[in-house]
Amino acid sequence: MDEYQQTVRSLSDRIVAAQNPIRVLDAVKWDDSVKQAFLKAKGKEMPQVDRGYYQARPLAFDATAVKHEFQNIERDITRQLGQFNPVGQIMRRMCKEYRMVVRMLEARGTEDFGLISQELYGAASDAFHAGDPTLADLSMMLSDYLNNIDGRGDLKDEPKNLTAKDAVALLQGRLNRTFGEAEGTIRVFESDGIVADAAAGADYIKVRADALFNERDVRALEVHEGLVHVGTTLNGLNQPICTFLAKGPPSSTVTQEGLAILMEVIAFASYPSRLRKLTNRTRAIHMVEQGADFLQVFEFFREQGFDLSHSYGNASRVFRGSSPTGLPFTKDLSYLKGFIMIYNYIQLAVRKGKLEQIPLLFCGKTTLEDMRTLRQLVEEGLVVPPKYLPEQFRDLNALSAWMCFSNFLNHLSLDRIEADYANIL
Template sequence: MDDPATLDRIADLDRRLVAAVRGIKLLTAVSWPATTQQEFLAAHRRGNAALPVVSYPKLEFSAVREELDAIDAAADPQHPLGDYLHRTTESYRIATWLLESLGTAGVVEPSIRLFGKPGDRLAGGDLSNLDAARHFIELANELDRELVSEDQAYVLSAEVLQQELGEQIDRFFVHHKVRVEIDPNLIAKAAAGPTRIRLRSATAFTEYDRHQLLEHEAFVHSLTALNGREQPNLKSLALNSPRTTATQEGLATFAEQITGTIDIERMKRISLRIVAIDNALQGADFLDVFRFFLDAGQSDTDSFTSTMRVFRGVPLTGGCAFTKDTVYLHGLMGVHTFFRWALKNRRLKLCHLLFAGKMNLHDVFALEPYFDSGFLAAPLYLPPWVARANGLAGMLAFSLFANRIRLDRVEEEDLVLGL
């Protein structure tokens, strides 16, 4: 195992990394003010919608890149921890180029490097995330004719949801305080950080929303951030490094799936964003994409929010997109495959380690020996569905076998049980 001097040097480099990237707030920098939404929707409802006018700060990160380069040069890429630092510094280096290009087409290339693009192949097959998105949209449209959700008729105000989520979160995070706040300036329905979950004011939430927010935002995003803060040596595991986005969003969406809190309309919304990103990259402008979401059945408020996500940080005139939302489906597929692989290979411990901080799937394998040695700490918190190991194993075991059944070979008469 590594000598103490090597581990001390890595911990010191990691501390320098955390300090260097403190000013890199990618999603904050590309966010739009709530007034942009209000002005656009008012014009749309009058029948004279026009492209929104959005401005971004002029940012400069050359000094940050110099420090990242120095950290990278001091880290041994042949060492698992050095490779972790190399991958993380490179991720932030790309993020600085993106941030320095805000408002221009120069955002697209670093965005694709960080998050991928529609059309990227899914692991283990010939299908792309765009194929998957179209599949879920088609399926949702077919089921729309059959499924009438009773939950949709029961809505919760932001204030009621704030209280209910707050009570559940307080019972779970016994060593930390995670606040639930109502934010009148939030355009998205919700957003989560390590110690704060924000809800959009004047919004009607459903029961599905409540369960999804608990599993996705609190029990994954806040949880992994808090676990990362508890790490004794790699404090960067508490940071939302852009290279971990696909795994973290995939893990959060997988949590919705395995707990039964995701609904087909949620899958449709995720999938529509991927198709919309592809449309924008192919030349659709903001108004074209807004109409695409309207035609898909979203309200004008939700259509604006979805379109804004596609055009964050880029020109609105077509040919450009902020591609972050492509990560949800390929992240979900990757995490789902990881959990099944871990069960098949009797390595469910890796599933627990994935929650020890903000990691991607590669990190879990590479850093496993350092959890075993105590250099890295096991997760302080685990989501309830992960902590119940027998139940998790049962669900994954069934999934492993059921996936061997070819539905295209199943006839209606095969589904009859008994006489």
């Protein structure tokens, strides 16, 4: 490396080290005693979570020291790279985001927690563009579509007859084949400490020990957690200079989850009940933004057909880090929000003939607003192109053809089509 590259690498490594102790989901989750007390009361009493609950569970790191470290790194970025250096601007924004994350975690159980969450991840009432529908509008529209196909016997989910142990073995074998020479470095194992059915780390995927799966579920996990989350982590770890691409601040969460949902769709790994899970989360967050409390959200999930335990789990995702009457934790908006943003980005890249920018989405924990800068950094040799790419993004022929048609279809009026097709459908 030359002196400039060594400076970037040193600053990047400092960001990676400083964020290492921050574990957002561990800091905001409710322990099992809250769930057991709620179920014992048959879902009739509010969970016993308030500001004092979180204060009795202090953060696993010194929040003040971490904030100061990010402030020092940000100051050194400007001193050593200048105000307008492209990679410096990315790293400074990351430092600001991580300081905001720490402030959010310090505010657990207060209104500020929800307000900072909205600043980091967005709100359900946010519009995609001026005059466009909001995320809440999108979730209601998708729910209507799903209701129209609900009840069809041929769309029912297959029985979940795979235990977590079965799913681990099946998923491990598929990932070993997918990542080739990385075989053996990616571990899939059971875990008791997660809320979701599965969660990806740097070189592993955890599967919830008490969850049941079918083969369609495992396929979705392979695509979502494996091809996207693990793949982008490995590509980030493969960066010789911009090592910060191996770690993702909240702004990259939207891109990551959107990319994962898009991959599920184009790999034909998604299905109606999984899509309903995402729309329900968005609708629940919107309900809380409109004033709903935990019991009302819990009843919403009961009306969707979930039992007591699963309804509690779904509702607690919305309120974790907050209180049962507080503002929501809005991270789960990232799925639908990110999908729309990534889809639009790829559409425009095809329309403008900038196909070379599409695979760069996978070069690490990227953020959509940095894509033009990342292309510049690749050209400068500061960032290396992604090593691990899903098949759908390795050969862009089919994706480009699809997006060309999609660009045209966007100009057609669906209401006019519905009227013209009324006699044949």
